[in-house]
Amino acid sequence: MRAVSLSSDPAFAMLKDQFVCGFRDISHEKYAGASGKHRPDEQAVDTTNGAGPHNIQMFVLAPDGTVLTCLPGYWNPTDLAQELALAQQIYQVWINPDLSIGQKKEMYSQMQMAHLQQHSKAERNRSRMQGFDIQFEAQKRLRDTDVFYNPGAVDPSGKNIPPANVKTTDVIMHERLAMRPFVPYERFDTATYSSYGKNMYDKHEQFRDPTTGQIAQGANLKAEPYIGNDPRAHPVQTQIKRQGPRVFSGLLRYGMRAAMYSR
Amino acid sequence: MKRVRILSLLAVLLSFGVSLSVPAARAEKVLEGQVCSARVHALTSEIDWYKNLDKAEDAAKQQGKLVFWVHMLGKIDGAT
Numbered sequence: 001m002r003a004v005s006l007s008s009d010p011a012f013a014m015l016k017d018q019f020v021c022g023f024r025d026i027s028h029e030k031y032a033g034a035s036g037k038h039r040p041d042e043q044a045v046d047t048t049n050g051a052g053p054h055n056i057q058m059f060v061l062a063p064d065g066t067v068l069t070c071l072p073g074y075w076n077p078t079d080l081a082q083e084l085a086l087a088q089q090i091y092q093v094w095i096n097p098d099l100s101i102g103q104k105k106e107m108y109s110q111m112q113m114a115h116l117q118q119h120s121k122a123e124r125n126r127s128r129m130q131g132f133d134i135q136f137e138a139q140k141r142l143r144d145t146d147v148f149y150n151p152g153a154v155d156p157s158g159k160n161i162p163p164a165n166v167k168t169t170d171v172i173m174h175e176r177l178a179m180r181p182f183v184p185y186e187r188f189d190t191a192t193y194s195s196y197g198k199n200m201y202d203k204h205e206q207f208r209d210p211t212t213g214q215i216a217q218g219a220n221l222k223a224e225p226y227i228g229n230d231p232r233a234h235p236v237q238t239q240i241k242r243q244g245p246r247v248f249s250g251l252l253r254y255g256m257r258a259a260m261y262s263r
Numbered sequence: 264m265k266r267v268r269i270l271s272l273l274a275v276l277l278s279f280g281v282s283l284s285v286p287a288a289r290a291e292k293v294l295e296g297q298v299c300s301a302r303v304h305a306l307t308s309e310i311d312w313y314k315n316l317d318k319a320e321d322a323a324k325q326q327g328k329l330v331f332w333v334h335m336l337g338k339i340d341g342a343t
Contacts, residue, residue: 002339003294007302015310019331020323022313027336037342041300045291057334063323065316084331091329185316190334203291213291227343228336 001056001074003044011077014084019060026057027228031191033199034228042206045213047074049127050169052201053194055228060087062094065185069177072194073169073201079123086115094182101182108181112174119170127168133197134158134166147172147196172196199229307340 005011015021026032033054038044053072058080060068068087071080093099093107119127129147135158137145148154149165167175176193207219215221226233294302313319316332323330337343 001335002306002343003299003302006333007306012306015331018328020313020319020326020328021310021331021333022316022319023333023335023339024314024316025336025338026334032334032336035336037337039342040303040340041296043296044294044299046294047291055336059330059332059334061320061323061330061332063320063328063330065320068329087329185332205291205293208291208293210293210295213293 003040004046005075005077005080008077010081011084014081018088019084027233030229031194032229033201034226034230034233035200036202036204036206037225037227037233038205043208043210045203045205045208046076047203048130048169049073049075049079049123050173051130051133053169053196054199055201057190057194059185059188060084061185062091066094067180067183067185067188068094070173070188070190070193072173072196076123076126079119079126079170082115082118082123086111105181109178112178116171116174123170124168127170128163129166129169129172130197134161136198137196141196145196146175169196202226303340312339 006015031054033052035052035055050071050073052074056073058071058075060070060083062068068090069083071083075083090108090111093104093111096104099107134147137147138154138156138158138161142148142151142154142156145151147167148161149167153165154161180188180193202224204215204219204221204224207215207221207224209216313322316330319330319332322328333339335343
């Protein structure tokens with residue numbers, strides 16, 4: 001994200017000049033996903049809009065902490081810039097003293113949905129949901145998910161789902177935002193909002209051959225370090241969780257025996 | 264006929280073996296480590312990244328700007 005999207009114009013120029021930027025590490029939050037861990041000097045690859053929604057959420061907030069927009073997952077720098085511009089327009093609605101709160105909320109929802117009409121075909125193509133995420137939604141969340149236009153026509157096995165029945169991630173984002181007009185950041189339901197697809201998102205970037213773009217022959221993917229909500233990201237904690245009760249009961253038994261024999 | 268069957272079976276097994284040895288992943292345009300490092304350096308040196316939202320909001324009020332607040336796994340200038 002940072003090496004491909006945030007650091008590329010036009011998003012970078014806007015962030016630098018027009019926004020105060022900050023970040024929060026969510027790797028220990030319950031709702032966070034997981035991925036391979038990457039240093040800043042390791043390889044990166046481009047991906048589709050909205051990929052990895054559990055791992056990244058990019059908010060634009062008014063100075064009073066009101067959420068103006070939130071982009072789940074990775075976003076192309078050109079598409080991100082347009083969403084930043086929309087947030088600036090929405091902010092003008094938020095601070096307009098001539099509008100009631102009801103009018104402001106209605107305008108917010110309308111502006112979110114109207115923005116979809118401005119998305120180019122190229123952006124819609126960049127916003128196609130990853131195949132494994134579509135399959136996950138069909139297999140695990142078919143009753144609850146909003147990613148299909150006609151859930152009744154979806155094969156629960158996740159196979160042979162026509163692309164026309166799957167919303168693109170830009171549509172999912174704007175629809176979900178339209179239902180959350182001017183919510184304070186501390187009350188924004190990030191977990192639900194950013195929930196679609198698998199928790200694990202990893203493209204094994206550092207194992208790819210730069211010339212072919214394919215994962216290199218003989219790459220040891222198991223050696224990859226992880227970050228986020230995955231047992232492989234916290235080997236020590238996971239080990240303690242798995243073995244802790246056994247070790248504790250063993251110590252308890254030992255202590256009781258020692259107490260009995262010492263009498 | 265039997266020989267043809269055996270050969271075709273071997274071909275299938277061989278292709279199966281090859282498909283197992285190569286991880287199934289699409290070819291991607293790879294950005295090399297040096298380029299990534301330079302970009303992350305630019306991103307983190309030309310922009311001040313706040314870690315505290317209250318402070319970021321205060322700065323936004325003073326500068327008349329909006330806050331771009333990223334939730335991410337890890338740190339903007341470290342491992343992620």
